[in-house]
Each structure stands twice: as C-alpha cells, then as structure tokens.
Amino acid sequence: MSTSKIALLTGGSRGLGKDMALKLAQQGIDVILTYRSQQAEAVAVVAAIETLGRRAVALPLDAANLSTFAAFFAQVTTVLADTFGTDRFDFLINNAGTSLTAPIAEMTEAQFDEMLNIHFKGVYFLTQQALPLLRDGGRIVNISSATTRNSFAGVSAYASMKGAVEVFTRYLALELGGRGIAANVVAPGAVFGGGAMTDTPEIRAWVAQMTALGRVAEPDDIGGLVAFLCTDAARWLNGQRLEATGGMGL
Numbered sequence: 001m002s003t004s005k006i007a008l009l010t011g012g013s014r015g016l017g018k019d020m021a022l023k024l025a026q027q028g029i030d031v032i033l034t035y036r037s038q039q040a041e042a043v044a045v046v047a048a049i050e051t052l053g054r055r056a057v058a059l060p061l062d063a064a065n066l067s068t069f070a071a072f073f074a075q076v077t078t079v080l081a082d083t084f085g086t087d088r089f090d091f092l093i094n095n096a097g098t099s100l101t102a103p104i105a106e107m108t109e110a111q112f113d114e115m116l117n118i119h120f121k122g123v124y125f126l127t128q129q130a131l132p133l134l135r136d137g138g139r140i141v142n143i144s145s146a147t148t149r150n151s152f153a154g155v156s157a158y159a160s161m162k163g164a165v166e167v168f169t170r171y172l173a174l175e176l177g178g179r180g181i182a183a184n185v186v187a188p189g190a191v192f193g194g195g196a197m198t199d200t201p202e203i204r205a206w207v208a209q210m211t212a213l214g215r216v217a218e219p220d221d222i223g224g225l226v227a228f229l230c231t232d233a234a235r236w237l238n239g240q241r242l243e244a245t246g247g248m249g250l
Contacts (some may be wrong), residue, residue, distance in 0.1 A: 004054075006030045006089040007230060008076065008130065010063050011096030013042035016143070016191055019223030020095060021045050025054040027227045032079060032089065034061035034072075034096065057083055063096035064118035069129050076133060088135040091230045094123045094165075095143045101154040101198075112157050119161035124168060131176075140176075140183040141229050142169045144241065148187060150249040162187075166241055173239030182238040184229055189245030191217045212247025221246070 007024050011017040012033025021031050022045070031049055035042035035058055042058035049056035057079050061072050080086050097119055102111055123142060134140070144166050147159035165185065172183035190207045192199050207216045225244050228234055 004028065004030050004084075005091065005230070006032065006080070006084055006086070007091035007093060008032045008034075008089050009093040009095060010034045010061060010126070011036075012045055012058070013038040016188065016219045016222050017095045018045050019219035020093060020226045021056070021223075022048060022052070023223035023227035024091075024230065025049040025052040025056070027231060028054065029091070029227070029230060030055040030084060032057050032059060032076060034059050034063070036060070036062055036096070055083060061096070063122045063126060064114065066117070066122060066125050069126055073129050073133065080133070088133055090135050090138045091141065092127065092130050092134055092138070093141045093143070093226060093230075094127065095226075096122075097143065099155075099198075100158050102157070103154055104156050107157055115157040115161050119158065120164045120168070123165055127168075127172065134181065137180040139230050139234075140169070140172055140181065141226050142166075142183070142185050143226075144185045144187040146187055146189040146243060146245045146248055149243065169241075170239045177238070182235065184234075184237055184239065185241045186222065186225055186229070187241055187243040187245075188222045189217055189243075189248045191219060191222060207248070210249055211245065212250050215246065217244070217246060 007029050009017060009021055009031055012021045013035035021033050024031050046056040046058050059075055062068055100111055100115055142165050144162040147155050148163045148166055169183050169185045204216045208214060222244055
C-alpha cells in the first residue's frame with residue numbers, strides 16, 4: 001500500500017495549476033493532475049514532478065462536462081490501484097477554470113452556462129463524485145477569486161460562480177466534518193504567467209498600482225499556499241477563505 005499522500009488536482013497543465021502541482025510535490029505529495037487539451041504540457045508537469053522524487057499521473061478531463069465524471073473517476077480508481085497501490089486519495093484541489101469578460105447587458109445564456117458549468121456546477125458534482133475516494137481526514141481546496149470581494153466590470157458571471165463556490169465550501173466543511181475532512185478556499189487576485197488572464201503591460205501596471213505590495217502576482221505566489229493547506233500545519237483551518245492578492249484594493 002502507498003504510504004505517501006496523494007492529491008487530485010484539476011487543471012494542472014499550466015499557470016496556477018502547474019505551480020500548485022510542483023509545490024505539492026515539493027511537500028512530498030504525489031499528484032494526479034488533469035488537463036483538458038494541453039496534453040504535452042501536462043506530460044511535462046508529470047516529468048517535472050518525477051524529477052522531484054514524487055509520482056504523478058496526468059488524466060484528461062473536461063471539468064465542465066458532468067457526463068464524463070463517472071468514467072473519469074473509474075480511471076482515477078484504476079490509477080490509484082495500479083500506480084499508487086491504494087484505493088483512496090487525500091487532497092482534492094478544484095482549480096480547473098477559464099475566464100470570461102462580458103458586460104451584464106451583453107451576457108449571453110451560452111456564456112453564462114459556460115461559467116456555471118466549469119466554475120460551479122462542475123465543481124459541485126466533481127466533488128460529490130470524489131467523496132467516496134477521498135480519505136477520511138483529507139482536505140478539499142477550492143479556488144475562487146478576488147472578484148468575489150472587489151467588483152470589476154465585465155466579470156459578473158465568473159465572480160458570481162466563484163461566490164457560489166465559496167458558500168459551497170463552507171457547507172462542505174460543515175457536512176464533512178464528521179469524516180475529519182477540512183475544506184477551504186484560496187482566492188487569488190489577478191495572476192499573470194501562463195494562465196487564462198489577459199496579459200498586457202497596461203493591465204499589469206493597473207493591477208500593480210492597486211496592490212499594496214506594488215507588483216502583479218505570478219503563479220509561484222499562489223501554489224505554495226495551496227500546498228500549505230494540505231500540510232499538518234493547516235489542519236485546524238476549516239471553512240475559511242484565504243485571499244492571496246498581495247493586498248489588492250485594501
């Protein structure tokens with residue numbers, strides 16, 4: 001049987017997810033990461049984790065397509081047995097997502113549904129289906145956004161779904177407490193470097209000037225916090241929202 005802890009991380013091929021995967025590995029945690037279309041990038045992350053002395057597997061997953069979840073978890077069950085010699089994993093990190101900018105007056109139902117499916121409905125039911133495989137005493141980390149505290153024009157649908165995830169996380173903490181499972185939210189601000197965030201010198205300057213620490217965030221600023229939440233030092237954090245923005249909009 002495997003003695004190391006195992007994390008299931010959605011959206012681990014680039015940006016924030018890639019850094020989370022590497023930081024988890026640096027904490028001695030093995031990783032099952034998912035990707036939607038960036039297979040080569042995901043394979044490269046697996047290789048990087050292996051150079052750190054940990055085990056990793058990359059699996060395809062469209063986190064917005066709920067009809068694929070049962071087959072996905074069948075794959076996870078096989079990987080747990082074949083690669084890790086166990087039938088459970090310890091940490092679920094719901095990171096997969098995308099961005100959308102559209103004013104309320106121009107939002108289409110299709111755009112709204114895209115945000116709903118990947119950022120809330122997908123997170124809700126992926127977590128539900130993960131629960132039988134999540135070890136008692138484990139952790140759930142959901143990724144939200146600073147846009148649930150500070151409002152920015154054009155991100156109403158995205159921010160609304162992230163707000164729903166924050167409420168959902170508190171209910172996870174409440175309902176799973178009997179199993180010793182803690183659930184928390186990490187809410188990054190604008191993060192540049194390989195993710196879905198629009199990246200221009202003008203946007204970087206705008207974000208830096210409203211941030212107390214005077215610069216924009218890189219993925220490396222966030223992954224360590226997610227990994228920390230999977231350590232014994234964070235065992236008494238539960239049902240909490242941790243905003244990681246460098247002091248944006250204080």
